Amino acid sequence: MKPIPEILRERPWLGWIIFLATVAIVFLLGMLASSIIERRAEAIFAYTPQLTFQEYEPRNEKWGEFFPRQYNSYLRTAQTDFRSRHGGSAMVDMLEESPRMAVLWAGYLFSRDYNQGRGHYYAVEDVYNSLRTGAPSASVPSPQPNTCWTCKSPDVPRLMNQTSVADFYRGTWDTKGTEVLNPIGCADCHDSKTMNLRISRPALIEAFEAMGRDISKSSHQEMRSLVCAQCHVEYYFNKNIVEGVQYLVFPWKNGMSAEEMEVYYDNIEFSDWTHTLSRAPMLKAQHPDYEMYLTGTHASRGVSCADCHMPFKSEGGQKFTDHHLQSPLNNVANSCQVCHREETQKLIEDVYSRQDKIIENRNILETLLVRCHVEAKAAWDKGASEGQMKEILYDIRHAQWRWDMAAAGHGNSFHAPVETGRIISGGIALAQEARIKLARLLASLGHNLEIPYPDISTKEKAQAFIGLDMKKLKAEKKIFLETILPVWIRTGKEREGRY
Numbered sequence: 500m501k502p503i504p505e506i507l508r509e510r511p512w513l514g515w516i517i518f519l520a521t522v523a524i525v526f527l528l529g530m531l532a533s534s535i536i537e538r539r540a541e542a543i544f545a546y547t548p549q550l551t552f553q554e555y556e557p558r559n560e561k562w563g564e565f566f567p568r569q570y571n572s573y574l575r576t577a578q579t580d581f582r583s584r585h586g587g588s589a590m591v592d593m594l595e596e597s598p599r600m601a602v603l604w605a606g607y608l609f610s611r612d613y614n615q616g617r618g619h620y621y622a623v624e625d626v627y628n629s630l631r632t633g634a635p636s637a638s639v640p641s642p643q644p645n646t647c648w649t650c651k652s653p654d655v656p657r658l659m660n661q662t663s664v665a666d667f668y669r670g671t672w673d674t675k676g677t678e679v680l681n682p683i684g685c686a687d688c689h690d691s692k693t694m695n696l697r698i699s700r701p702a703l704i705e706a707f708e709a710m711g712r713d714i715s716k717s718s719h720q721e722m723r724s725l726v727c728a729q730c731h732v733e734y735y736f737n738k739n740i741v742e743g744v745q746y747l748v749f750p751w752k753n754g755m756s757a758e759e760m761e762v763y764y765d766n767i768e769f770s771d772w773t774h775t776l777s778r779a780p781m782l783k784a785q786h787p788d789y790e791m792y793l794t795g796t797h798a799s800r801g802v803s804c805a806d807c808h809m810p811f812k813s814e815g816g817q818k819f820t821d822h823h824l825q826s827p828l829n830n831v832a833n834s835c836q837v838c839h840r841e842e843t844q845k846l847i848e849d850v851y852s853r854q855d856k857i858i859e860n861r862n863i864l865e866t867l868l869v870r871c872h873v874e875a876k877a878a879w880d881k882g883a884s885e886g887q888m889k890e891i892l893y894d895i896r897h898a899q900w901r902w903d904m905a906a907a908g909h910g911n912s913f914h915a916p917v918e919t920g921r922i923i924s925g926g927i928a929l930a931q932e933a934r935i936k937l938a939r940l941l942a943s944l945g946h947n948l949e950i951p952y953p954d955i956s957t958k959e960k961a962q963a964f965i966g967l968d969m970k971k972l973k974a975e976k977k978i979f980l981e982t983i984l985p986v987w988i989r990t991g992k993e994r995e996g997r998y
Contacts, residue, residue: 550565550691550692552691553691554660554691554692555653555656555657555660555686555691556653556657556685556686556691557652557653557654557657557680557681557684557686558681558995559573559653559681559682559684559685562684562685562686562689566685568814568817568819569819569820569822570685570822572812572821572822572823573620573684573685573822573823573824574620575823575825576588576618576619576620576822576823576824576825577620577621579617579618579621581825581826581828581829583826583828583829583847583851584851584854584855585851585854585858585909585912586615586826586828586909586910587826587828587829588617588618588825588826588829589617590614590615590616590617590625591614591615592613592614592958593613593614593615594610594612594613594958594961594962595957595958597862597865598955598956598957598958598960598961599865599866599868599869599955599961600613600865600906600961601955601958601961601962601964601965601967602776602869602872602873602953602955602961602964602965603865603868603869603872603899603902604783605774605775605776605872605965605966606772606773606774606775606776606965607771607772607774607781607783608630608631609631609783610962610965610967611630611631611962611967611969611972612629612630612631614629615909618824618825619682619683619684619824620682620683621682622650622651622652622682622683623651623652623679623680623681623682624682626647626648626651627980627984628980630972630973630976632647632672633975633976633979642671642672642673642676643671643672644668644670644671644672644736644745645658645667645668645669645670645671645672645674645675645745646668646736646745646746646747647672648672648675648679649700649702649730649747650683650700650729650730651679651682651683652679652680652681652682652683653681653683653684653685653686653687653699654678654679654680654681655667655679655699655700656686656687656699656700657686658675658678658679659701664701665741665744665746668741668744668745668746668747669741669743669744669745676987676991677987677988677990677991677994678991678994679991680988680991680992680995686699687699687726687729688726696719696722696723696725696726697726698714698725698726698729699729700729700730700747702729702734702747702748702749703725703728703729703732703749705748705749706748706749706751709749709751709752710751710752710754720801720803721803723803723804723805723806724789724792724798724803724804724805727788727789727804727805728789730786731786731787731788731789731804731908732749732785732786732787732788732789732790733749733750733760733784733785733786733787733790733904734747734748734749734750734785735748735750735764735769735771736748750763750764751763755790755793756790756794757900757901757904757922757925760790761782761897761900764782765893769782770782770896771783774872774895775965775966776872776873776875776876776965777871777872777875777876777879777892777895778875778876778879778888778892779872779875779892779893779895779896779899780892780893780896781896781899782896782899782900782903783903784900784903784904784906784907784908785907786907786908786909787904787907787908787911788908788910788911788914789804791904791908791911791914791915791918791919792804792910792914792915793915794915794917794918795914795915795916795917795918797914798914802838805820806834807827807834807835808824808825808826808827808834809821809822809823809824810827810830810833810834810837811833812833821833828847828850831843831846831847850913853912853913853916854912854913856912856916856920857905857911857912857916857919857920857923858912860920860923860924860927861902861905861906861923863927864898864901864902864905864923864926864927864930865902867898867927867930867931867934868895868898868899868902868926868930869952869953869955870930870934870950870952871894871895871898871930871933871934871937872895873950873952873953874934874937874938874941874950875888875891875892875895875933875937877941877946877950878891878937878940878941878944881941881944881945881946882944883940883944887940888940890936891933891936891937891940894929894930894932894933894936895929895930895933897926897929898926898927898929898930898933899926900926901922901923901925901926901929902923902926904922905919905922905923905926
């Protein structure tokens, strides 16, 4: 082989190629080094700024000064223009969708008003506007306890840490209503010093302790669901923990399944209300999204809530979590197609198919439960005794608990279609058993004819059937919104300005 200098003398153009290749390699290495330095600087600026606000700062816009990308995406939760077949960000009147619900909740505030909420951005506003809430009046004898605010605002951890958790639960809206202003946001899920995900609500920590588990040992991926589980769960107010306090508790001591929570409630003889038609001691499922999610295929594969509802996105070369919490159906490319390579429309239709099938059977259970309550009332009217009715009423209680477990979590039919279907089928069996027992009891009381099904084809007819005076309720709400609420908000803004 000839020496390299001799080769270059014979082929001078080869030297230019080597020179240009060397220049290109040096240039690319320089660009790579520059990019690494830039990204490190970007990361320092984006993730570890020197924060200047208080530890429990509730105002999301203050956090937005240091985390503009996340905050700007969060502001998009104000959008209410997406409506899927069974959900989305638009407010949906669920009592209009299914008037049977008004009868199922007769005697409970949900029979007045039950809307699918518009999202975190409107958490405080929607609670104020609901016909289920308000100041003292003929229809609402006392204002709601502060415990109702627990999941609605980052002002809650601030108030809890000013005094104590029990002290916050002890008050009512007229004592803390002026201090709850900011909708769900940054301080609910993030530590202000490290930006790490954190649990800001004690009820979840206490629920883990009741199960013998230490939530502080959860992984980062688990935390991406657990921060949601602070609120998207079943809960009740326990007045026995601290006297005079509506203490928030998750009924997980026996486990998180519908049956395990039901046993827990039965053992402590708890009921949310007594049904005005059947007189059954009823349970109201709140929104058991986390419990149901855990039984689904995504949870079993380690997919967190944030993976689908807050997927990663890139902007200006910066990768961050999209804080526009929304239905994955409005963001299929980033939420679903990261794992599933099917076409967008095929994925959406698959979701709708699961939801349609679950709702089909849920509607059957709803109709059976309406019959249960109406027939139970007929039995009371015919002279049935408490001893004759006790077992029947518990069948109704347990059947409706299963219906509510399926209905209260709007995403359950997708998160866990198999478990949701199982729960509904169990409810159908219990409702049918209650009706058989009622038929036998009515026959023994001398009534062998069918109890007519009421005309509840609209929300208005259903509410009239259970004795609600909606005109009066709406007039009282109007007084609250126009006279009391503006004073609360003005007082709260003045206080907030002194932070």
